[in-house]
Amino acid sequence: MQDEPTPVELTKSVADFLRNDITPLISGHEAFKLRVAINILDLVTRQLTREAGSDAREVERLRALLGMDGSVTELNLVLAERIAKGEVDLATPGLAEHLWATTMDKLAVDQPNYASYKRELGPGG
């Protein structure tokens, strides 16, 4: 077991330093790049926070959908192949729900402010 602070806490401290202390000092193209850097650290923080839970739920759904066991990567590969071969499609019970749930979990990490994502979350999201 590793010591603390956790990776989330460490990453967040760097992002906060860049956001609060460095941003006011920089302009032009460097300021744009700094925003990208902060966005990356924020994304990493979201992924570290959410990935274990969302991957576990994704594996559960994939096991049920495919009737087999494996890692999240292996099961995604199998699902992709079955869709490509036409063995699984939107008429397959659970497929649309699975793809929606998986995609929403990805947007929550990649781009929580993306307008389509916010629309699909709904007012209570």
Place this chain on the structure above:
Amino acid sequence: MIEAELSRSVQRWCKGATGVTGAAKLSGGASQETWRFDIVHPGGPIGAILRRSPKGYGAAPSRAAGLGAEAQLMQRAFEAGLPSPRVMHVLVPEDDLGTGFIMQRVEGETIARKILRDDEYAAARPQLARQIGGILAGLHRLPKDKLPELRSRGATQEIAEFERDYRSLNWPKPVFELALRWLRDRDPGPSGETTLVHGDFRNGNLIIGADGVRAVLDWELAHLGDPMEDLGWVCVNSWRFGEIDKPVGGFGSREELFAGYEAVGRKVDPARVKFWEVMGTLRWGIMCGGMMQRFREGPDHSMERAMIGRRASETEIDLLRLVAPRGS
């Protein structure tokens, strides 16, 4: 440094020019270098833009029309009275500037979010969807016998090409597989008519002023094909920059776009437009994957490129909204 080459170049072809000032590399052009500069002239400075191929850039060479073709297309559009910069000079070896061309600089804004939010464009915004329809109709009417040599691509070939690009990324994505099947099942086949297709006509590649569209840029993906492709691409959700209820670049409705297009005497096929919107959404998703791959394998190991890789998921949610909407 580049000012020395540019100064020598302009003195050869721009009568009265004595040199250049203010050369600056612009960000924004994803796969070619763009510079701005002013030609020093007794009649006053002349704003100019250099487009040239950077050395060692490997952006999907099979798809690029090439800068020579791009210059000719811009000039044809300019001559037809469409909003397009005038081409001033096509680079020759003596210029020592690589390959490319120099064009008149059109003042205005290309940054989509500014165009969609700033007060300066408030009066233009409601006109833009219809205006874009008219411009696309004009581009699609450019006589084919006057065009440079371009690759020819229909729906069936494009599906196969995207599938190949996607599989080469070795990046299994169930939503992309679903979209590929949706596209194959609905492949409309060859279009009734083949025209010039701009290939990247969208918010971000247009210079906009308070008076509307001033110039259409970035012809590098131009080809011959189904004119409805351009109408579908301009509606891809990623180019609405948050204004998701205004499909045409965040400016307005499909109905306005179609009305502007048909007012010039051309016909819209809405089902084909929808097909190309799905295709375009998948295309942007695969391009995000390509960015991820280039980030990993170099030479462009930039943070920006890395983050574009993470934009693939935005196309997944948009593909699901198109082909498997919830509650359907």
